[in-house]
Amino acid sequence: MSGLLALLDDVAAIAKVAAASVDDVMAQATKAGAKAAGAVIDDAAVTPKYVHGFSADRELPIIWRIARGSMINKLVFLLPAGLALSNFAPWAIPPLLMMGGAYLCFEGAEKIAHSFGLVEHHHSDAEESHDDPAHLEEERAKGAIKTDFILSAEIMTIALAAIPTSTFWMEAFTLAAVAVMITVAVYGSVALIVKADDVGLFMANRGRFSLTRRLGEGIVKVMPKFLWLLTIVGTAAMLWVGGSIIVHALHELGVHSPYEAIKGLASALASAIGGPVDALKWLFTAAIDGILGLTLGLILIPIGLKVVTPLWQAVFRKNLQS
8 A cells, every 4th residue: 555655656746846847838838939029929910911812711721720830840850850960060050040030021111112113022932823713722822832931940049049958858748838839829810810700791681780790890800900900010010020139149159249239239229218118128129120121121122122032033933744
């Protein structure tokens, strides 16, 4: 009997350790995922365009297909690559972060320049028109998964850099948790956004009560404005996160001047205004990072549109044809 009680004590102790480990993984995953907010918001803002023009019964299957591709991108390709970098080439993480940050800056600045008519927006294969709806759906899904791979790579790299130094398995489980949490959050939100119009229209046409019908009409009216606001927030977040990534990566590589200058300027502005100093410091730091990201993105637009984008499209078209 005493042996059984001792065994139960051991099992309870193991269960407590396992529960603590799960808590640690989820806590680290939540913090690491929050660091990738800009890329996550942009992912949610960009994805609804891939179901535009399809019948309502095809919207959710397309989103599910993209979500499944996103999960494969993160867990099958990017997770092993991230762990390999973390354990065998940690020196490569800051340069990769800078490349990802530069991409976010380029995308954000290009969207702003396009909205002012300064540049022609680059079109992906998914935006090409086809007479066959099935072929168009295939192309849209492939284009969305390609775009997701870039954003997912940035998300996973940011998350990896935000995870405290720990064991191999802790990093692996944390990154896996980040991948699952972000994919569910992004594509669950996209599904709700895409179907909100249908729900609102159903409520407006078939609601039993006048309040229900008015609520449905309000949803239908608000959704276009909400999507517009989501695009604005996503673009701002891309520039802020992109600029912040580059500044912090330079700081990690020993180039401290930009980081210290931004920190000092934000502190001076917050102190001059008064009030909640910490909140103002964060706000000014984010604004300065965003301005830096916009400036860098505008510089990168000619390179991105004239060199990188044509090369990227040529490589993928060649792969599709082979």
